Amino acid sequence: MTDLTDHTPDPGYRCGYIAIVGRPNVGKSTLLNRLVGQKISITSKKSQTTRHRINGIVTDAQSQFIFVDTPGFQAQHGSRLNSVMNRTVLQSIEQVDVVILVIEAMRFDERDRRVAKLLPKGKPVILAINKIDRLADKSALLPFLEKTARERDFAAMIPISAEQGTQLQDLLDTIRPHLPQQTWLFGDDEVTDRSERFLAAELVREKLFRLLGEELPYSTSVIVDQFTTEGGLRKIYVSIIVDKPSQKAIVIGHNGEKLKLIATKARKDMEESFGGKVFLTVWVKVKSGWADDARALKTLGYE
Numbered sequence: 001m002t003d004l005t006d007h008t009p010d011p012g013y014r015c016g017y018i019a020i021v022g023r024p025n026v027g028k029s030t031l032l033n034r035l036v037g038q039k040i041s042i043t044s045k046k047s048q049t050t051r052h053r054i055n056g057i058v059t060d061a062q063s064q065f066i067f068v069d070t071p072g073f074q075a076q077h078g079s080r081l082n083s084v085m086n087r088t089v090l091q092s093i094e095q096v097d098v099v100i101l102v103i104e105a106m107r108f109d110e111r112d113r114r115v116a117k118l119l120p121k122g123k124p125v126i127l128a129i130n131k132i133d134r135l136a137d138k139s140a141l142l143p144f145l146e147k148t149a150r151e152r153d154f155a156a157m158i159p160i161s162a163e164q165g166t167q168l169q170d171l172l173d174t175i176r177p178h179l180p181q182q183t184w185l186f187g188d189d190e191v192t193d194r195s196e197r198f199l200a201a202e203l204v205r206e207k208l209f210r211l212l213g214e215e216l217p218y219s220t221s222v223i224v225d226q227f228t229t230e231g232g233l234r235k236i237y238v239s240i241i242v243d244k245p246s247q248k249a250i251v252i253g254h255n256g257e258k259l260k261l262i263a264t265k266a267r268k269d270m271e272e273s274f275g276g277k278v279f280l281t282v283w284v285k286v287k288s289g290w291a292d293d294a295r296a297l298k299t300l301g302y303e
C-alpha cells in the first residue's frame, strides 16, 4: 500500500549531503543562508564566527540538497575549542557526497591550499569562487580560473556572490548530478536540523561577534539556560560566558548599554526567525579557561 503522507520521491530523484568548507571568513555561512533563503547560520566580518556543523536543507522539484556549513579551517591551534572546530570540519568532509570549497575571488593562497589538501581524492570537489561582486574587472576571472584549475582536480569551478545570490542556481545544477539517487531524508518544508534553542544561542553569539572589539568575541560563548513557549510567546533565558571579570564589564558596558544593545538586536532576529514574540533575558557569567576545558566545552555544546 502506498503511504501518501511520506516524502518518498519518484525513482530518479536525488538527495545527498554537501559540505561547505574553506578557510575562515570566505563567506561559507552567507552562502548557506542564501541557498536556504533564511538565516540559519550566523555571519560576521570576523574570522571563525561559525563553531558548529549546521545543516541547511534545500528541496526543489527533483532533488534535496543537505548543505553542511562548517567552521573555517585554520592552521593555528590556539585552544582546545580550535581543535574541536577543525575536527568538525574533517568529520563533515568524511560524511558527505560532495564538497564545495569556497575561496575569495582572485586569491588562492596557502590557507586555501591547506584546506584543499584535506579533501579526499575520491569525492567531487566544486570550487566556489565567492565575492565576485567586489570585482571591478571581470576579465581577470578567466586567467584566475586557468591558474587555479592547476591546484587540484575540481569537478567544476563557479564564480558566485553569496551575498547577492549570483550564480547560485548554477551551483545547485552543478551539484545535482553528483548526489545519490535515494529517498529524501527530510520533509520538503524543513530548512535545518538545528533547534530554535540552538539558533537562539547563536543569534546572541552573532551580536557578540558584530558588536564587541577584535579579540573579545573569541573569549565568549553563549548558552541557553531556559527556553519555554507559552501560547505564542517564547521566553528565553540566555547566559553569555566570558573568560575574565574585566571582559564581563566590557560586555555589560556603561550603564548596561552594550548588553542592552546585544539583547535587543538578538531578540529582533529571533522574532523574525521564529515568527513570534520573544521575551529575552541575558546574563553575563565568568568561567575562566572555558575554551580549554573539556567539560565546559561539552556543556556549551562543542564536543
Ligand SMILES: Nc1nc2c(ncn2[C@@H]2O[C@H](COP(=O)(O)OP(=O)(O)OP(=O)(O)O)[C@@H](O)[C@H]2O)c(=O)[nH]1
Residues within 6 Å of the ligand: 022, 023, 024, 025, 026, 027, 028, 029, 030, 031, 042, 043, 044, 045, 046, 047, 048, 049, 050, 051, 070, 071, 072, 073, 130, 131, 132, 133, 134, 160, 161, 162, 163, 164
Ligand atoms: N562582498 C561580499 N561579501 C561577502 C560575500 N559573502 C560573504 N561576504 C562577507 O564576508 C564576511 C564573512 O562571511 P561569513 O559568511 O561569516 O564567512 P564564513 O566563511 O562563514 O566565516 P567563518 O565562519 O568565520 O569561517 C561577512 O562580512 C560577509 O558579509 C559576497 O558574496 N560578497
Ligand SMILES: [Mg+2]
Residues within 6 Å of the ligand: 028, 029, 030, 042, 043, 049, 050, 070, 071, 072
Ligand atoms: Mg561561518
